[in-house]
Amino acid sequence: xxxxxxxxxxxxxxxxxxxxxxxxxxxxxxxxxxxxxxxxxxxxxxxxxxxxxxxxxxxxxxxxxxxxxxxxxxxxxxxxxxxxxxxxxxxxxxxxxxxxxxxxxxxxxxxxxxxxxxxxxxxxxxxxxxxxxxxxxxxxxxxxxxxxxxxxxxxxxxxxxxxxxxxx
Numbered sequence: 001x002x003x004x005x006x007x008x009x010x011x012x013x014x015x016x017x018x019x020x021x022x023x024x025x026x027x028x029x030x031x032x033x034x035x036x037x038x039x040x041x042x043x044x045x046x047x048x049x050x051x052x053x054x055x056x057x058x059x060x061x062x063x064x065x066x067x068x069x070x071x072x073x074x075x076x077x078x079x080x081x082x083x084x085x086x087x088x089x090x091x092x093x094x095x096x097x098x099x100x101x102x103x104x105x106x107x108x109x110x111x112x113x114x115x116x117x118x119x120x121x122x123x124x125x126x127x128x129x130x131x132x133x134x135x136x137x138x139x140x141x142x143x144x145x146x147x148x149x150x151x152x153x154x155x156x157x158x159x160x161x162x163x164x165x166x167x168x
Contacts, residue, residue, distance in 0.1 A: 022048035022154055025164055027060040027143075034098075034140035037062035038164050040155060043139060044070050045162030049153040053093060053145030061142040064155055068136030073129075075154040076107045080114070080123040084149055092127070093143045093151050100137025105130065124152065 025047050031037035040047055043064030051060040066072060076095055078084040084092070095107040107128040115124045143151065156162070 022046040022156075023162055023164075025049045025062070027051040027062060029058075029060075031061055032059045034061045034063045034138075034142065038166050039138070039168055040064040041163040041165060042066075042156070042158075043072065043134070044156045045158045045160055046154065046156045047162060047164070049141070049155060050150065051093065051143050051153070052150040053143075054148055056146050058145045059142060061140065064139045064141065066134035066136065066139060068134070070134040070136075071131060071157065072134040072139065073131045073155065073157045074107070074141075075126055076109070076128040077115070077124040077126055077152040077154060079150065079152070080125055083147075084151070085125065087147065087149060089127070091147050091149070093145045093149055095128075095141065095143045095151075095153060097130075098140040098142075100135045100139065103135075 023046065025038055025040070027037060027049060037060070040063065043066040049062055053060070074097065078092065089109040092109070097105040097107070099105070107130065109127045111126055111128070113126040115126055116122075117124060141153065143153070
């Protein structure tokens, strides 16, 4: 029943999202490993991956496919509201990205840049951004909580419809 409700929420969010905004993807409690989580079929398409954690030690994960030479663009954001905007960096979920060759990238919090998203009328803070040439294959993303928190991981830059697969 929880999966059905979550799927309905995701479909509702997709239908409300304007064409020029990151397409929302909500990570479920069952998305604890990259293979259990959703696959972004084209990691260059803009997606806003939302992960909410209720306690420390929880994991939420997903995957993104990229072609050799594509651009890997990832941003780590939090909403400007409690509790997230009051948490220390050491309390926010850690995000580790693993490339197809096994290279690990831990997103480091290097900024706190305000960003107002007009479609959702929400103020965010960028905490980290990476942009680099991609390897060809599947990238794995794993977020591990340190306390109760919610984050948004923006992946891709192309503002076109994208495909998300679950259970693959």
